[in-house]
Amino acid sequence: MGQIILGVGDYGASNSPGDVVKTFALGSCVSVIFLDPKSRTVGMAHIALPDSSINKAKAAEKPGYFADTAIPALLTKMSKFGCDKRGKGMIVKLCGGANVMDTNDTFQIGKRNALAIKKILWSYGMGAIAEDLGKNFSRTVSISVAAGQITLSSPGKPNWQL
Amino acid sequence: MTKKISHEELQKIVTSVPMLSASASQLLQLTAKEDHDLIDVINLVRNDANLTARVLKVVNSAAFSLVNKVTSIDRAISYLGERIIVSIAIGDCAGKLFQKELSGYEAAGGDLWKHDLRTAIASREVVFQSGVDLNPALAFTAGLLHDIGKALISDYLQGSVIDAVEIVSAEEELNYLDAEEILVGFDHTQAGYELAKAWQLPEELAEVIRHHHNPANAKEEYRLLVYAVHLGDNIAMMGGFGTGSDSMRYKLDNNYKNYINITPNSLATVMLNVDIEFEKLESSLNNSGDET
Numbered sequence: 095m096g097q098i099i100l101g102v103g104d105y106g107a108s109n110s111p112g113d114v115v116k117t118f119a120l121g122s123c124v125s126v127i128f129l130d131p132k133s134r135t136v137g138m139a140h141i142a143l144p145d146s147s148i149n150k151a152k153a154a155e156k157p158g159y160f161a162d163t164a165i166p167a168l169l170t171k172m173s174k175f176g177c178d179k180r181g182k183g184m185i186v187k188l189c190g191g192a193n194v195m196d197t198n199d200t201f202q203i204g205k206r207n208a209l210a211i212k213k214i215l216w217s218y219g220m221g222a223i224a225e226d227l228g229k230n231f232s233r234t235v236s237i238s239v240a241a242g243q244i245t246l247s248s249p250g251k252p253n254w255q256l
Numbered sequence: 257m258t259k260k261i262s263h264e265e266l267q268k269i270v271t272s273v274p275m276l277s278a279s280a281s282q283l284l285q286l287t288a289k290e291d292h293d294l295i296d297v298i299n300l301v302r303n304d305a306n307l308t309a310r311v312l313k314v315v316n317s318a319a320f321s322l323v324n325k326v327t328s329i330d331r332a333i334s335y336l337g338e339r340i341i342v343s344i345a346i347g348d349c350a351g352k353l354f355q356k357e358l359s360g361y362e363a364a365g366g367d368l369w370k371h372d373l374r375t376a377i378a379s380r381e382v383v384f385q386s387g388v389d390l391n392p393a394l395a396f397t398a399g400l401l402h403d404i405g406k407a408l409i410s411d412y413l414q415g416s417v418i419d420a421v422e423i424v425s426a427e428e429e430l431n432y433l434d435a436e437e438i439l440v441g442f443d444h445t446q447a448g449y450e451l452a453k454a455w456q457l458p459e460e461l462a463e464v465i466r467h468h469h470n471p472a473n474a475k476e477e478y479r480l481l482v483y484a485v486h487l488g489d490n491i492a493m494m495g496g497f498g499t500g501s502d503s504m505r506y507k508l509d510n511n512y513k514n515y516i517n518i519t520p521n522s523l524a525t526v527m528l529n530v531d532i533e534f535e536k537l538e539s540s541l542n543n544s545g546d547e548t
């Protein structure tokens with residue numbers, strides 16, 4: 095069984111039933127999860143910021159970092175596993191995007207990340223069927239490729255499924 | 257079940273913590289002075305053979321990938337900058353405290369140091385991006401030290417994480433400081449402040465440790481600095497580098513706007529720069545530790 099650990103700005107995919115795809119401590123970052131039932135592939139991107147226009151060089155080096163570059167990059171990666179290039183037939187789930195308490199607009203990066211991601215998904219005709227976004231705690235996510243099951247955890251809380 | 261810490265116990269905990277080394281202590285005093293030169297830092301480091309060796313090791317570590325080996329301490333310090341010298345000095349003499357596993361917060365060993373380093377980098381970046389009139393090296397140092405109180409009370413919070421999360425989730429007005437106080441009688445800013453006094457830290461650093469979650473309570477003359485670290489701390493948590501159960505469970509004081517002007521774009525730039533700078537700094541400080 096392999097563990098694919100994704101850091102901030104990483105994205106990855108697997109169709110090996112023994113694999114687990116995992117990302118630790120999402121704060122305001124959002125994890126976008128694509129499940130493709132047809133090819134039994136799981137993909138995830140750990141997105142830090144909504145918009146790559148602030149640093150094009152970083153976006154070229156690490157497309158998973160920004161919402162607008164992460165989603166096309168993840169779709170391209172998954173197409174190598176036989177998934178549709180435009181995400182047709184895929185199940186989308188989102189989690190993370192927390193905000194600190196009493197945040198004002200400027201500091202609501204979690205919220206802005208989620209919004210940017212939804213807009214881009216929409217342009218592909220995709221939409222999330224499940225989400226666990228916002229609030230003020232960090233989340234760790236792990237997905238078993240075999241079952242497509244997504245487990246979330248946070249210190250002080252019992253684990254939950256998405 | 258947790259047990260309340262008495263005032264005497266807190267004093268005992270504080271006195272059981274090793275003192276800072278003379279050079280670390282003097283470096284912190286120096287950083288706090290507005291009109292100090294790099295030459296003062298150089299002279300200080302030069303008088304400490306161990307610190308000199310460590311600084312040279314860091315500057316020659318793979319993270320900086322310099323073509324030619326740096327052998328002069330002057331050049332090493334000008335290249336690394338004051339903030340990295342402070343990180344090395346603190347890490348060397350108080351490393352145990354910073355690297356401690358915070359079991360009371362369900363945070364692994366090293367998590368506090370990473371959170372502090374991220375906060376330090378973010379506080380300094382906030383100064384740059386907002387253009388406020390503040391010594392960036394001081395913002396860095398203050399960020400590095402801000403949460404030291406967690407290392408003091410963590411053992412007493414052991415087994416309390418579920419209760420603490422319940423306390424802060426039950427009432428909207430409560431944040432993790434309230435949970436700490438309810439559970440063990442002191443929050444981490446009060447405990448940290450006691451250590452700041454024992455270590456005889458400069459007043460501005462002690463004020464940051466005491467008020468970084470409530471900057472409005474800081475003395476007016478240091479309030480800008482405290483707000484900068486307040487933002488740096490929140491940015492560190494948002495970036496996924498908290499210390500376990502308390503991450504993001506604090507209030508952001510929106511009055512920071514009266515002191516620091518930061519746009520959504522400059523905040524995004526700060527967050528990105530923190531990721532880049534952290535990677536470099538962390539690997540250079542870590543991989544230079546063992547004697548070769």
Ligand SMILES: [Fe+2]
Pocket residue numbers: 402403444468469
């Ligand atoms: Fe704190």
Ligand SMILES: [Fe+2]
Pocket residue numbers: 371375402403489
């Ligand atoms: Fe903190």
